[in-house]
Each structure stands twice: as structure tokens, then as C-alpha cells.
């Protein structure tokens with residue numbers, strides 16, 4: 001897929017990312033899935049190709065690039081290996097972008113240095129009893145003298161066990177036990193007593209990145225760890241949701257990339273495979289399938305690029321990011337499923353990447369805000385009001 005409106009630099013960046021994706025990244029993708037090992041060697045490749053920390057401002061050692069630049073890299077990488085695409089998301093968007101927007105000088109320097117040296121930060125929001133309703137989190141940070149004491153449990157934390165930098169959201173309480181709202185804290189694994197990785201989830205796909213349960217047991221943090229202060233009962237949470245719009249665009253991009261990769265495989269195979277004495281792409285049933293797949297991808301790409309562009313100088317627009325993520329994640333699942341069908345029995349074999357892609361792409365209507373909850377976000381924005389389930393704070397993004 002290629003969309004118009006890219007600058008010459010963006011076209012070059014896209015070509016660089018595609019070259020990397022089509023070469024070493026594609027070669028390792030099946031092994032990363034099979035071994036379920038985090039691909040540290042791909043992290044080095046991304047670092048060398050300057051595809052991580054791209055959105056970090058230049059004064060902190062980054063390239064000061066926009067969301068669309070990151071999207072172009074993520075899209076290309078995800079077509080070959082969704083795990084590597086996700087690493088590019090989380091080293092350009094999500095936690096790192098929240099720290100860059102809300103952090104102190106010291107926090108920004110710390111986070112930028114860690115990401116640029118190859119650390120993929122973890123963002124810790126979801127809890128066993130607070131998923132879509134993130135505002136219902138019970139992890140708490142109690143101010144005690146000159147420190148915060150954090151207790152609680154997060155789960156489904158991407159990178160738990162490999163990430164060092166953690167952005168942890170908790171309800172903040174003052175010395176007297178009064179709730180101040182949700183705040184975000186920075187903590188470094190292995191340097192913070194009380195931060196424990198307690199379980200790795202056995203996931204359906206995206207197996208090269210661990211999804212973990214993280215427990216905080218009397219984890220002590222200095223006030224300087226507070227990146228996103230609660231700012232009253234609602235505002236800290238609103239800041240979190242605003243920053244998360246970049247992560248949502250990133251998630252949509254990975255789904256788009258996976259589907260584009262699957263589409264290309266189906267297109268090539270449809271020429272190669274002969275049945276009834278002719279290439280299977282001479283059958284109208286498959287021609288129309290290819291046409292529909294290409295339309296879905298083109299529309300998804302336009303939504304994703306548009307959402308990315310909306311974030312220039314800030315974060316992507318909430319409505320555009322939600323629309324892009326819903327449409328792309330749902331259609332990407334269909335496109336990958338259709339692509340698999342082109343291969344007949346071979347599509348069902350683990351020797352081809354289609355079955356991995358089908359497992360990987362299934363995640364994106366769930367993580368980063370479910371398609372249902374994001375529809376609430378879209379409807380709420382269209383109606384210009386908070387819907388009943390979100391009146392006390394936006395639902396999980």
C-alpha cells in the first residue's frame with residue numbers, strides 16, 4: 001500500500017523500514033513466535049536504523065519526528081513481524097510520549113536515555129478488576145512523609161520482565177488519606193524494591209513480548225517519581241487518556257501492517273498457485289476478495305495516517321484515533337482471515353506466516369481499548385457528552 005502526501009524524507013524513512021522488515025526482521029519472525037523470546041537483536045537493528053525514540057525531541061537525543069513518521073516505520077515492520085512493530089510503537093509512543101509531554105527535565109532525560117539505549121517502557125494501567133473501567137483502579141500510592149508507598153496489582157502489562165522503565169498509574173492519597181485522583185509514577189525494575197513480576201500470561205499471539213502480572217508490595221517511590229500528578233480527581237486521568245491516543249494510533253498501525261503483509265502474500269500466491277489449469281487469481285471469487293481486501297486496507301491506512309497527522313505538536317485527536325483503531329483492527333482481522341483462505345490447506349500450516357498473523361492480529365480489537373469501549377468514545381465525541389458509563393472519567397483507552 002502506498003498513500004500520497006508523504007514528504008521525500010518520509011518516503012525515504014518508509015523505504016529504510018521496509019528494507020529492514022523484508023530482510024532480517026522477516027527472517028526471524030517465525031522463530032520469535034516459536035521461542036517466545038523477546039527479540040533483543042531486533043531492538044539493536046531498530047536502534048541502528050534510528051527507528052526507536054524517533055518522536056523524542058532532539059534536545060533529549062531523539063529526532064523530534066512526528067507521529068506519522070513513527071507510523072510509517074511501525075507499519076512496515078509489522079508487515080513482517082508484529083512483535084517488532086509493537087516494540088517500535090512502545091519506543092516512540094505510549095509511555096515515552098507521556099513522559100515527554102508531562103515529565104520534568106530530569107524525568108525526560110532519564111526516560112529518553114533509557115529508550116534510546118533500547119529499553120521498551122511498560123505502561124501499567126489495567127488491573128484484574130479494572131479493565132475497560134480503568135478509572136476503577138485500586139492500586140494506591142499513599143504519601144508518607146517524603147515518599148509514596150504503592151500497593152496493588154496490574155496485569156496484561158506488555159513487556160513485564162523485559163522492560164526496565166515502568167509508567168505506573170495509581171490512585172494517589174495525601175498524608176491524611178484523602179484521594180487526590182489518578183497519578184502516573186516512573187519506576188525502574190530491579191532498582192525499585194517492591195516491584196515484582198509475578199506471572200507471564202500464555203498468550204494466543206504476539207508471543208515474543210511477555211504480557212505480565214506485576215505486583216507492587218510497599219513499593220517506595222520519591223515524590224520526584226511522580227510524572228503525571230493527579231491535578232484534582234479527574235485531570236490526571238484525563239492526561240493519561242490524552243497521552244494514550246498516540247498508543248492507540250500505534251496499535252492500529254500494527255494491525256494495519258500485519259494485514260498488509262498478509263494481503264501481499266495472498267496476492268503473490270494467487271498468481272503462483274494454479275488449479276483447473278490456470279492461476280487461481282483468474283477466478284472471479286478470489287478477484288473480488290482481493291478487491292475488497294485492498295479497499296479495506298486503503299481506507300484503514302487513510303484513517304490511521306489522518307489520526308497520526310492530527311497529533312502534530314501534541315497528541316492525536318481522540319475521535320480520529322478511536323475511529324482509526326476500531327476500523328483498522330476489525331478490518332485487519334478480516335483481511336488476514338481472507339488472505340489465509342487463499343492458501344487452502346497451506347494457510348492452516350504453521351510453516352507459513354498466515355496462522356501467526358491470524359493469531360497476532362486478533363489482539364487489536366482488545367488491547368489499547370476494546371472496540372466496544374472505543375465506540376463509546378466515538379459516540380461520546382459525536383454527541384459531545386460523556387455517556388453514562390464514562391461520566392466519572394473516560395473508559396479505558
Ligand SMILES: Cc1cc2nc3c(=O)[nH]c(=O)nc-3n(C[C@H](O)[C@H](O)[C@H](O)COP(=O)(O)OP(=O)(O)OC[C@H]3O[C@@H](n4cnc5c(N)ncnc54)[C@H](O)[C@@H]3O)c2cc1C
Pocket residue numbers: 122123124125126130131132133155156157158159203206211363366367368369370371372373376389395396397
Ligand atoms: C496483548 C495485550 C496487551 C496489553 N497490554 C497492556 C499494557 O501494556 N498495559 C495495560 O495497562 N493494559 C494492557 N492490556 C490490557 C487491555 O488494555 C485490556 O485488556 C482492555 O482495556 C480490556 O480490559 P479487560 O480485558 O479487563 O476487559 P473488560 O473490561 O472486562 O471487558 C470485557 C468485555 O466487555 C466489554 N465492555 C466493557 N465495558 C463496556 C462498555 N462500557 N460498553 C460496552 N462494552 C463494554 C469489552 O469491550 C469486552 O468485550 C493489554 C491487553 C492485551 C490483550
